[in-house]
Amino acid sequence: QLQLVESGGELVQPGGSLRLSCKASGYTLDYYAIGWFRQVPGKEREDVACITSTDGGTHYADSVKGRFTISRDNAKNTVYLQMNSLKPEDTADYYCFSGQSQGQGTQVTVSS
16 A cells, blocks of 8 residues: 655745655555645645656646646655745645545645
8 A cells, every 4th residue: 555654844934945755655656646735724625736657747736836846756765845935825734645645744834
């Protein structure tokens, strides 16, 4: 069974950067498309980025395009989300997911 564990969330000032990590176990990530979504309690989930398993193609939500970068290191079985120029509206719990599997989330707070 694919298991995903996120890390890297913390409090950061507006304009700052963070890198989130999603470590997979149970399966080799090479064959899976992986995505990140975020959710604020009481609001709908927003898919922010995904990366394919085949050609490494990436897709981003308009709200993060140009600021966030998703990447994968298959040797480490890990997917990353580099977040730059963070804004208060990026505050949320961030989850990585693949198919029906998702991690427990990591909290990102953007505040001065």
